[in-house]
Amino acid sequence: MASGGPARGRLAEERKAWRKNHPPPWVRGEAGDAAGWVRQPHGLEVRHPRQGGHWEGGYFPVTLHFTEDYPSNLPICRFPTGFFHVNVYDCGEVCLSILGDAWKPSITMRQILIGIQDLLDNPNPASPAQDLSYELFAKNMTEYKKRVRQQAKRYPSLV
Structure with a gap:
């Protein structure tokens, strides 16, 4: 990102x-630039420790990726590739209305992260991004919850 401009x-x-x-x-990632927040290039990594539930x-x-045109253009938000969730594409990109057609430049990162947090807790089966995750969520909740618990073990707490 350039040294000045509206995005910076x-x-x-x-x-x-x-x-x-x-x-x-939410906590910011450890791998930041000198400012300790924005990762190169044009990104931010935050981590979301979960307590309670599956x-x-x-x-x-x-990871949130920003362009020079932010906030006119929305950031791209991604979990790791293969993240198991009804509303996360196989590439890791989050499927959330405020990160699509409902984007407005007034939406803040705080609102984005709260939206992602809510999506983890309350998947939106009306807007599925993954076939397997959606099918298990809709037809086999026991197996869906098992896979969620397995995934939680893949990303253990750093503390």
């Missing part, structure tokens, strides 16, 4: 807001 300024503002009040339990014990990494 907006990200700097959001970084300050994040330090003051980030949505629990996701418990997992510490799920999400």
